[in-house]
Amino acid sequence: xxxxxWIFILLLFLSIFAKSQETDSLQxxxxxxxxxxxxxxxxxxxxxxxxxxxxxxxxxxxxFKTSANILEVLRRTPGVTVDQEDGIFIGxxxxxxxxxxxxxxxxxxQELQAYLRSLSPEMVxxxxxxxxxxxxxxxxxxxxxxIRLKKNSILGWRGSYTGNISVNRFNYRENTLNLSYNTxxxxxxxxxxxxxxxSTYRYNALQxxxxxxxxxxxxxxxxxxxxxxxxxxxxxxxxxxxxxxxxLRGNFRENxxxxxxxxxxxxxxxxxxxxxxxxxNPTDYNQDNYGITADYSFQHENFKLNVLGNYLSxxxxxxxxxxxxxVTSSKLLSYWKSDLVNAIHIYAGQIDASQKxxxxxxxxxxxxxxxxxxxxxxxxTLSVNNQxxxxxxxxxxxxxxxxxxxxxxxxxxxxxxxxxxxxxxxENTESISNAVTVDSVVSRNYLKWLPSFSISYTMxxxxxxxxxxxxxxxxxxxxxxxxxxxxxSPLNYWIxxxxxxxxxxxxxxxxxxxxxxxxxxxxxxxxDVMVRYPMYxxxxxxLEYLGTNLPYRKFAALETSFPVxxxxxxxxxSQLTGYYNDEYRPYLDEVFALKIYNYEVRLTQVFSLPxxxxxxxxxxxESWTGNSLYIIKPRYTVDFSLQKGWLDNTLNTKISYNNIxxxxxxxxxxxxxxxxxxxxTHWWDSRRLLLSVNYNFGNSKYQAKEIRKSEEExxxx
Numbered sequence: 001x002x003x004x005x006w007i008f009i010l011l012l013f014l015s016i017f018a019k020s021q022e023t024d025s026l027q028x029x030x031x032x033x034x035x036x037x038x039x040x041x042x043x044x045x046x047x048x049x050x051x052x053x054x055x056x057x058x059x060x061x062x063x064f065k066t067s068a069n070i071l072e073v074l075r076r077t078p079g080v081t082v083d084q085e086d087g088i089f090i091g092x093x094x095x096x097x098x099x100x101x102x103x104x105x106x107x108x109x110q111e112l113q114a115y116l117r118s119l120s121p122e123m124v125x126x127x128x129x130x131x132x133x134x135x136x137x138x139x140x141x142x143x144x145x146x147i148r149l150k151k152n153s154i155l156g157w158r159g160s161y162t163g164n165i166s167v168n169r170f171n172y173r174e175n176t177l178n179l180s181y182n183t184x185x186x187x188x189x190x191x192x193x194x195x196x197x198x199s200t201y202r203y204n205a206l207q208x209x210x211x212x213x214x215x216x217x218x219x220x221x222x223x224x225x226x227x228x229x230x231x232x233x234x235x236x237x238x239x240x241x242x243x244x245x246x247x248l249r250g251n252f253r254e255n256x257x258x259x260x261x262x263x264x265x266x267x268x269x270x271x272x273x274x275x276x277x278x279x280x281n282p283t284d285y286n287q288d289n290y291g292i293t294a295d296y297s298f299q300h301e302n303f304k305l306n307v308l309g310n311y312l313s314x315x316x317x318x319x320x321x322x323x324x325x326x327v328t329s330s331k332l333l334s335y336w337k338s339d340l341v342n343a344i345h346i347y348a349g350q351i352d353a354s355q356k357x358x359x360x361x362x363x364x365x366x367x368x369x370x371x372x373x374x375x376x377x378x379x380x381t382l383s384v385n386n387q388x389x390x391x392x393x394x395x396x397x398x399x400x401x402x403x404x405x406x407x408x409x410x411x412x413x414x415x416x417x418x419x420x421x422x423x424x425x426x427e428n429t430e431s432i433s434n435a436v437t438v439d440s441v442v443s444r445n446y447l448k449w450l451p452s453f454s455i456s457y458t459m460x461x462x463x464x465x466x467x468x469x470x471x472x473x474x475x476x477x478x479x480x481x482x483x484x485x486x487x488x489s490p491l492n493y494w495i496x497x498x499x500x501x502x503x504x505x506x507x508x509x510x511x512x513x514x515x516x517x518x519x520x521x522x523x524x525x526x527x528d529v530m531v532r533y534p535m536y537x538x539x540x541x542x543l544e545y546l547g548t549n550l551p552y553r554k555f556a557a558l559e560t561s562f563p564v565x566x567x568x569x570x571x572x573x574s575q576l577t578g579y580y581n582d583e584y585r586p587y588l589d590e591v592f593a594l595k596i597y598n599y600e601v602r603l604t605q606v607f608s609l610p611x612x613x614x615x616x617x618x619x620x621x622e623s624w625t626g627n628s629l630y631i632i633k634p635r636y637t638v639d640f641s642l643q644k645g646w647l648d649n650t651l652n653t654k655i656s657y658n659n660i661x662x663x664x665x666x667x668x669x670x671x672x673x674x675x676x677x678x679x680x681t682h683w684w685d686s687r688r689l690l691l692s693v694n695y696n697f698g699n700s701k702y703q704a705k706e707i708r709k710s711e712e713e714x715x716x717x
Contacts, residue, residue, distance in 0.1 A: 047078075047518055047561070050128060051419060052456055052466030052511045054078060054518060058124040059150055062606045063573055066616040066641035068164055068654050068692035070119040070127075070147060076604055076618060078518065078561035078575050079129050080145065084664060084684035086113040088145065091131050091522060091557055096143035101151075103308075111251050111289065114195055114227060118162055118176035120694040122652060125150045131522065132468045132509040134452040135423030136363060136410050139473040142505060157181040158698035168688035170222075172197025176229075186236050193229035198222060203488070205680035210538030212268040217489060217680075218261060225255040233293075243297045251289040258282050261489050262327070276327040279490055285318045302356035309349045316342040324490050334490070335382035336391060344478075346371040360413040363423075366406065373400045373478050396484035397436035398498075402475075404429050419456040419466075424449065427473065433498040435483050442498050448473055464513045472507070476500040476530055480547055494532060494545035501549050503528040517562040527552045533587060533629065536676045543678070553583035569609070575602040585628040588675060598625035614643045626671070633667040637686075650697065656690040 046057045058064055058073055067073045075082040081089045087109065090096050097104055098112060128146040137144065157180065164174040173196055180189045203219040233247030259281040265274040290313045298305040318340040324333045350367035379394035410423035428447045435441075454468035479486075482496040507524030529550040536543050557579050564572040581596045600622050607615040618639040626632045641656035664686055669679040 046563075047513070047516045049456070049464045049466065049511060049513045049518070051421060052132070052454055052468050052509065053128050053130045054511075054520075055126055055128045057126050058121050061121075062571060062608065062614060063604055063616070064121045065606075065614040066643040066654055066656065067121050068641075068656060068690055069117040069162075070121065070124055071113065071116045072656075073121055073124070073127065074116075074145070076573075076602070077127060077129065079131060079520070079559055079577075081600075084666070084682075084686050090129060090143040090145070094131070094142045096129075096131075096145045097138075097141045099144055099146040101148055102146060111227075111229075111253075114174065114193065114229065117164060117174055118178075118191075118193060119147070119149075120160075120162055120652065120692075122649075122694065122696075123149055123160075131520075132454075132470050132507055133472075134410065134421060134454065134468075134470065135408050135425035135450055136365070138367075138406070139425060139427050139448070139450045139471075140475065142472050142474065142507075155182050155184065156699040158696070160694065160696045162694045163692070165691045166197070166688045167691070168685045169200055170198035170685075172199060185238075186234055189231075189233050189235075191229070191231040193227070195227040195229075196225065198224045200685040202683040203680065204683075205678065207543075207679075208677035209265070209541055210536075213265050213274050214268065214270055215263060215265040215541070217263055217492070219259060219489060220261070221257060221259045223255055223257045225253065227254075228252045241298055241300050245293075245295045247291075247293045249289075249291040249293075251287070253285075253287040253289075255285040256283070257285065263489070263491065273328075277333060277490070278325050278327050280323040281320060281487070283318060283320045285316070287317075288315045289313070304352075304354040306352045307350075308352075310346070311348075312344070312346040314342075314344040316340070318342075322487065322490070332382075336394070337380045337388060338377055338394075339380075340375075340377040342373070342375045344371065344373045359415075360411065363408075363410040363412075365408055368403075368405050370403045371401070375399070375478075375482055375484075377484060392437070394485060395437060396482070398482045398484065399434045399436065400431070400478055400481060402429065402431040417458045419454075419458075421452075421454045421468075423452045425452075426450070429475065429502075433481050435498055438483065440483075440498065448504075462515050465511070467508070467510045469506075469508050472505045473502050474505070474530065475502045476547075480530060491541055492543045495547070497547035500530055500547055501528045503530055503549070517560070519558075519560040521556070521558050523556040525552060525554050529553050529583065531585075533585075534670070534676065534678075536678075551584045551586070553581060555582070556580040569607060571606045573604045573606075575604075576600075579625070581627065583628055587629065592628035592672070594628045594671075596626055598623045612644055616641045616643075626668070629671055631669045631671055633669070635664055635666065637661075637664040641690075650695060652692075652694040654690075654692040656692075657688075658690060659687040662687040 046061050046063070048055050056077060058070075063076065064073045067076070071082060071086055074080050074088060079090055083089070088096060088098070098116075125148045128148070130144040130146065133141045133144050159177070159179045162174075162176045166172040174193075175195065176191065176193045178189070178191050180187065182188075200223070201221040203217070205217040207215045207217070209215055229251050231247065231249040233245065236244045238244065261279040261281070263275070263277045263279075265276070266272060267274060292311045294309045296307045318338075320338040322334070322336050322338070324335070325331060326333055346369065348367070348369035350365060352363065352365035354361060354363045375396070375398045377396050379391040380388040381391040383389050404427060406425065406427040408423055408425040410421070412419070412421040414420075426447060426449050428445075430445045431443070433442045450471045450473065452468070452470040454466060456464065456466035458464050480496050480500055481498045483498055485493040485495055487493045503526055505524055505526040507522060509520060509522045511518065511520040529552065530547065531550055532545045532547055534543055535546055557577060559575070559577045561573065561575045564574065566572060576599070578599045579597070583593065585592045600620070603619045605617040607617075609615055616639075618641075619636070621634070621636040623634050624631065637658075638660045639656060639658045640660065641654060643652070643654045645652050665681055665683040667679070667681045670676050
């Protein structure tokens with residue numbers, strides 16, 4: 001199947017190339033009579049550049065009519081990757097901030113995914129992908145995805161319901177109800193959500209141990225969860241100059257996870273059993289999340305002022321049992337329990353001002369944030385007399401406090417066909433990490449200056465070019481700092497490192513657009529790169545994953561995206577991306593510095609069928625890749641989906657079959673067999689049938705302003 005797919009892609013590109021050589025007049029044709037007349041043309045401007053950033057129209061874009069939600073739209077957006085766990089990345093490995101209508105919306109990863117799945121493509125005007133943000137934005141932001149919702153100001157009320165059902169080995173259901181009411185002065189909005197269902201995951205590993213034995217690790221995980229969500233807000237328009245907004249949100253999550261694992265070990269020639277153990281790890285997890293946001297804006301002539309305040313409270317509770325038995329004799333080998341309480345409190349406030357003088361804009365702003373995180377985990381181990389006793393070797397108390405004071409100045413001006421932007425940002429960070437259990441306190445106080453610059457040139461309506469530069473900082477998140485064990489299996493866990501340093505990235509990006517054909521090239525260098533690395537103990541066969549800073553890595557990416565119209569009913573969008581990564585990695589008294597090249601190809605085919613039905617065939621292929629320690633094998637996925645609107649498109653129904661061939665698992669292999677011979681596979685149950693329905697009702701199409709949240713919420717994960 002994969003060979004036939006690539007033969008088809010090759011023939012398609014050859015036909016496009018051959019046809020483009022016949023005559024330049026093909027680009028002026030207004031209609032296509034037969035499939036043999038394939039042309040490159042931009043009949044609808046669904047892609048454009050904004051200060052060098054890709055902006056893509058979503059509503060009324062045929063490429064996304066069959067997408068059930070905005071997460072599926074992002075999966076098919078040039079330069080954006082959505083992995084099996086719905087994590088979002090740009091530029092290969094950058095986790096971007098998510099903005100709504102120009103303002104950040106930051107939640108936990110699970111809460112954010114649920115929110116994005118509640119947005120149908122019909123609700124979204126456009127998506128902007130900013131892979132090189134300026135100094136106006138927080139220095140943590142190596143990338144930003146700004147989702148612009150459709151807006152209207154008609155008085156009255158409006159509602160919508162979105163429901164999704166995912167069918168695979170188990171079912172997962174998502175329900176969202178949005179209600180809004182708009183008067184001449186006040187806009188009210190409320191969102192109610194309820195999700196529940198089961199997801200599954202598998203981990204398989206094969207390791208040749210130092211004593212020549214062969215060990216196979218298997219883990220099967222089933223996660224049953226329920227999520228309740230409530231958001232409510234008002235937007236008060238005092239007059240034409242003044243606006244005030246206030247919002248509350250709550251998100252409540254319950255998860256019951258069952259993880260079953262086994263360690264099966266045989267001798268070198270695999271003829272004799274050495275040991276065979278089975279583990280059970282049931283988990284009860286709860287999260288209560290509360291947020292309050294208040295914002296005020298003032299605008300008079302060419303002056304703008306915005307004030308934003310946030311408070312976030314998150315409490316996590318988790319209880320685990322770790323039970324290990326010998327399969328042959330059913331003998332209990334070990335049993336320990338854990339009880340985790342994690343509390344996070346974040347306060348943040350910022351002020352932004354803008355003044356326009358002639359055709360130049362001057363911006364300035366300040367921001368202060370304070371976050372306190374307390375993590376207490378207690379382990380109790382079953383003793384020889386069948387009583388649980390406190391285990392100080394695994395138990396942990398860790399507190400982390402961080403304060404950031406930041407400010408920026410920025411300038412932008414349009415001179416003839418040139419657009420110039422420049423900015424300078426400072427961020428002063430004070431942090432204290434206190435590992436109470438091991439009596440270790442790490443304090444830091446540092447000030448960093450972070451410049452940015454960009455210039456764009458518009459030759460005509462069809463041609464644009466831009467170049468940008470920025471310097472960014474990435475601070476370690478709480479889980480990277482916390483020095484206690486997170487178990488995957490009895491012999492496999494990772495540990496945080498409270499001594500991690502922040503990393504810094506200098507990056508240059510160039511972008512060129514010809515009609516709907518967009519090409520970009522990014523090059524940069526990151527210092528003090530934060531990574532995890534494996535540490536294998538040949539005596540105990542324990543495999544730890546520890547955190548450290550690498551001296552540097554150099555990277556580059558070349559991306560191109562272009563549409564092809566084959567006929568009036570058949571359109572194709574192609575995306576090609578090539579990556580380069582060169583990291584300098586000291587490891588076990590050696591230095592590994594490999595240069596890794598890899599590429600990714602995506603093909604989106606849209607078919608306009610009779611009776612108002614739209615079909616979409618999406619294919620994605622990722623080549624061999626990895627880093628200095630691991631090889632990651634190729635993988636591919638194929639999705640097919642159908643869409644139809646009813647009742648003047650107030651009712652929209654969609655059906656999708658994703659990852660049809662169950663071919664998107666991730667397979668890794670350790671490169672250096674003299675150190676460790678280990679290979680493993682991560683598998684997510686992503687082959688699924690997805691049914692989606694969206695219904696709009698009411699007498700208004702007013703879209704209230706979205707809830708705003710602070711940057712620090714993203715770093716609580």
